Amino acid sequence: MLTSRAKLLFTILSIFSLFLLLLVIPIERKPSANGRRRHQLHVRSHLQQVAARHCDGTLYSDICVSTLADIPNLTSKPLPDVIAAVVNRTATYVRSSATNCSSYLRRHGYMDFRQRLALNDCLELLDQTLDDLRTAAADLTCGNNSVHVSDIQTVLSAAITNQYTCLDGFAYVNEGGVRPSIEGRLYHVSHLVSNSLAMVKKIRRRRRGREAFEGYGEVAGGFPTWVSRKDRRLLQANATSPNLVVAKDGSGNFTTIGAAVAAAPNNSATRFVIYIKAGAYFENVDVAKNKKNLMFIGDGIGKTVVKASRNVVDGWTTFRSATVGELLFAQH
Secondary structure, eight states, X not given: OOOXXXXXXHHHHHHHHHHHHHHHHHHHHHHHHHHHHHHHHHHHHXXXXXXXXXXXXXXXXXXXXXXXXXXXXXXXXXXXXXHHHHHHHHHHHHHHHHHHHHHHHHHOTTOOHHHHHHHHHHHHHHHHHHHHHHHHHHHHTSXXXXXXXXXXXXXXXXXXXXXXXHHHTTTTSOOTTHHHHHHHHHHHHHHHHHHHHHHHTTSOOOOXXXXXXTTSOBEETTEETTSOHHHHHHXXXXXXXXXXXXXXXXXXXXXXXXXXXHHSXXXXXXXXXXXXXXXXXXSOOOOOTTSOSEEEEOSOTTTEEEEOXXXXXXXXXXXXXXXXXXXXXXXX
């Protein structure tokens, strides 16, 4: 039997042990929380270092680092995949910019012809930019990106140019609040693309053959390698069987080039040949981007002549005076 003194001592020891247990539990948890915070800080610091390394040499390094730091699994991604992620992120800003331009058009019905034309130019250019970014992202993730470096640089350069071409449309316009309302998003897109373009330079290029000029791709038989063998034969042939004929005198399928282009199939997978007979065609030929794989053949320099008079003085933007088309070939 325990004496009352022993019982008292046992009770005191039990209470003291319980007190120590309660005291130790929070002490053990606190280092765990601190450890997690330290780990998070370490991971964040490592991400910043990796991002800074990728962004070295870019013109807009702050934007570059902040963009890369938000890319999932950044530290384990190869450089082409990192650039592709930035390109895809850029596409979301392009869509935002297009929405902004469309909203401005809807809200401001009082705009004059030039303002409305310039904004519509921007929408078309932003749409083209999305195509350029999709092409770049596909080439970056194709598994053979070292061969496509020149192509990637070309489409990214075009994407930057599109933003400034959009803004150029307001150079001779009583722009009011139009340009200030859209230029911030456009500049941000151009900065993101500029950073991507700078990082592409770090991809090790693999040359499969000889280039006529560095950065312009390889040449085979006097033609760039992207010109197919069938297209080379078409360009070299003395006579090519056309799909449509344009003639001023009515002896062909159409009397205007624009009508022939409109009749051509959309998104053609094969070359569609339009023969334009000798004559002076006074028209602006706008080739929409869905009119792919067109080939124009004329009767020779000074015989088949296409001319027009759109210019800035008459209220047109420079963009609208150009002919635009994907995979368009012309031969005299």
